Amino acid sequence: MTRRAALAASAALLAIAPALAPAWAQTPAAPVEGFHATLIEIMRNAPRLGVRGRFDRLAPVMNQVFDLPAMTRIAVGPAWTGFTAADQAALTEAFSRWSIATYAARFDGFAGESFATQGVQATANGDQLVRTVLNRAAGQDPVVLSYLLRNSRVVDVYLTGTISELASRRSEFAGLIREGGAARLLSELQRRNAALLG
Numbered sequence: 001m002t003r004r005a006a007l008a009a010s011a012a013l014l015a016i017a018p019a020l021a022p023a024w025a026q027t028p029a030a031p032v033e034g035f036h037a038t039l040i041e042i043m044r045n046a047p048r049l050g051v052r053g054r055f056d057r058l059a060p061v062m063n064q065v066f067d068l069p070a071m072t073r074i075a076v077g078p079a080w081t082g083f084t085a086a087d088q089a090a091l092t093e094a095f096s097r098w099s100i101a102t103y104a105a106r107f108d109g110f111a112g113e114s115f116a117t118q119g120v121q122a123t124a125n126g127d128q129l130v131r132t133v134l135n136r137a138a139g140q141d142p143v144v145l146s147y148l149l150r151n152s153r154v155v156d157v158y159l160t161g162t163i164s165e166l167a168s169r170r171s172e173f174a175g176l177i178r179e180g181g182a183a184r185l186l187s188e189l190q191r192r193n194a195a196l197l198g
Contacts, residue, residue: 094189
């Protein structure tokens with residue numbers, strides 16, 4: 001190959017490289033790993049940030065990585081379609097805040113924890129299940145966390161690898177909805193937010 005041809009080939013590769021980069025850089029596990037990196041960062045700074053500071057750091061990341069509106073609909077279940085648009089919007093806002101506040105309150109310190117991705121499994125309907133573990137301090141068993149991704153966003157979390165968080169929420173929310181419909185569920189979510197955030 002002549003020097004001129006080699007230069008031309010190099011230039012062509014450089015020209016197409018930016019277009020190819022997203023295809024290999026954005027792996028199915030990337031959103032979860034980015035979320036985990038944020039969690040570790042806020043854990044390291046937990047006392048300085050306080051629960052509200054941790055909430056503020058988590059909110060933009062969780063709104064990007066988690067499909068919180070879809071998670072709200074799944075958690076509410078069949079009753080969702082009977083609610084007014086205003087009730088649906090209010091519940092989505094309250095459920096989203098509660099989800100973020102729960103992580104902000106739970107991850108309140110750092111003792112050498114780390115996250116590790118164990119693998120990615122495609123489901124029959126095209127979703128992706130990202131299997132991870134939270135490695136805790138010496139002497140404590142790791143916590144298995146699996147994230148179900150649809151269209152590259154989390155729509156459910158499986159605790160210990162098998163227990164669907166949203167299935168648990170749906171069972172819990174069904175009782176509240178029977179008690180007083182959307183208003184009762186909204187009131188309870190707002191109460192929990194206030195308790196977590198002070």
